[in-house]
Amino acid sequence: MNVSIILAAGEGTRMKSKLPKVLHKVCGKPILEYIINASKGANVEKNVVIVGHGSEKVKEYFKEDDIIFREQPVGEGLPYGTxxxxxxxxxxxxxxxTVVVLCGDTPLIREDTIDKFIQYHEKGNYDGTVLTALLDDPTGYGRIKRDNNGHISKIIEHKDASEEERNIKEINSGIYCFNGKxxxxxxxxINNNNSQGExxxxxxxxxxxEEGYKVGAYIVEDSMEIHGINSRVQLAFSEEIMKRRINEHHMENGVTILDPNTTYIERGVTIGSDTIIYPGVTLEGNTSIGEDCIIRSNTRITNSKIRNGVTIESSVIEDSVVEEHSTIGPNAHLRPQSHIGKRVKIGNFVEVKKSYIGDNSKAGHLAYIGDANVGKDVNIGCGVIFANYDGKNKHRTNVGDNAFIGSNSNLIAPLDIEDWAYVAAGSTIxxxxxxxxxxIARAPQVNKEGWVDKKGFKNIGK
Incomplete structure (x- = not known):
């Protein structure tokens, strides 16, 4: 059986945060989640996470995952250390x-690397294997010293290395494979007879x-994978690498990203082929984008489903669904639980909240549609307000198919407007x-002839 021991007990003092280090996020996912998923993806059957600082928060976040937690004791006189x-x-x-020891703060490690590492260890009949990397500047890392057979004879910490040993480019990543027994x-x-007492x-x-067992070294292909996070600066570095990986993945699968440097797509977002992503787009959470979509600049989409052929411009979409061939924006806002039908137009400065809007309907500009069921082929004019809140409770408005809501109308919920009904502009229904x-619900118009002359307004300022 393959077992992983994931070291996630570090306090992360350099993060200067109330949040445990391993819960800080890289492209929308906690650091630790990447390591757990990579280990599972490498077919490690049992994953054991060692927690310490902020353990309750870590356990709570991962309570649905099939992982085992063990808590590192805290107290005076304990030796600590890896x-x-x-x-x-x-x-x-x-x-x-076979036990693989992983670092809980290295989110860039790939499942393929862990899989190859374990296979190298097992097929080579090694008793212990170290994942190593070749660095141009190995300063601060433990150096790998090999014997004549290419096996590891020693790991020398930087501070203890001689001048000659410091010139060694192969370093210890802190990731290991061992025979469990x-x-x-x-x-x-082992003992803690060292300067740190660990x-x-x-x-x-x-x-x-010393006991004559065979210790090997497996050189990681991409040294970026072993990059650990101990500070916000290192967090930003990993974020940049992961962002590039994610964007390249989508481009390799048929998505056009016009400016990858300014496009932020979180891990787990799916995008269909022939979709075009413009600069300055943010795609977050459990979001899926269909094929042949156009997502223009300054758009943020969170936890939403966007079907094929949708065009979105400079808009915010949260926890919503947009069906095929609809257009959203510019400057529209779909708030949670909005469901936009097929070939719908939601235009300039339109806000939709907790509403369903049927196929072929349109709200071109400056409208608020809250807590509503809107049918098919409905026109919602400029400045229409669905007044859904009475100061205590929210109420729904139902608008039937082919209805017409004239500009600057107020629909006071709870309210039903049936099929083919027309509401005159400026009405409060x-x-x-x-x-x-x-x-028609307007106050009658009154024109008072000669009123300006009677008030003498024409002479003001003369």
Missing amino acids: GFAVMQGIEFMGEDS LLKESLSK LYITDVIGILN INKVNEGALS
Whole structure:
């Protein structure tokens, strides 16, 4: 059985945050989620996460995931260190297990890399294997020293390395593979006789070497994958790399992204082929975009489903559905639970909230449609307000097919406007409008002739 021990107990003091480091997000997902998913994607059957600082928040976030949590004890006199953290998962180090130790702050690690790493370890019959990387500037990293057979003979920390050893470009990533039984035995032999008074997992490599076991090294193809996050600066660096990966993935699958540098697409968003994404677009959460869509600049879409052939310009869409060949914007706002039918036009400065709008209907500009069911082929004029709130409760308005709502009308909910009903411009409607009826609700116009002359307004300022 393959088991992962994911080290996620670090306090992350350099983040200067109340949030546990591993819950900070990269392209919309917590750092730790990337490592868990990569491990699962590499067919690791059992995933054990070692938590410490902010453990309750971490457990709460991942409570639906099929993972095992073990808490690292906190208290005076405890040794701490990576070796101490790995010890918290010792019960899962079985006779026939392969244990991969992963860092909970390296979101760029790929499932394919973990899979190849485990295969290299197992097929090479290694007792321990270190994931290494070749860096032009290895400053700060532990150096990998190999013997004549190419096996690891020693890991030398930067501060302890000689001038010659510091010139070694191969470094320790902090990610390991072990025979479970040997890892368990070796952990019982490490000690904290060092300047930090901590137990180090690297000491296991030394023990395996001393006892004549075979220790290998697998060089990661892309050194960016081992990049850890300890500060907001490093978080931003990982965000940039992940953003580029995501955008390249979509472009490789037939999506045109005109300016990848200014396009933000979170992990998990899906986009159909031949869709065009303009600069300055943000796609977040559980969003899916269909084929042949045009998403123009300054648009943000969150947790929404956009069907094929939709055009959206400079608009905000949240938790909503837009059906085929509709147009949204510019400067429209679809608030949560809006459902826009096929070939609908939602135009300039129109706000829709918790409403269904039927096929071929249109609201061209400056309207508020809240808590409504709008039928097919309905015209909603400029300045129309669906007045849904009485100060205490929200009420719904139902507008039938082929209805016409004239400009600057107020529809006072609860209200029914039936099929083919017409509402005259400037009306305030409080009662049901029957099918085929014209409803006019205006105060009568009064013109007072000569009023300006009587008031003497023409002489003001002379």
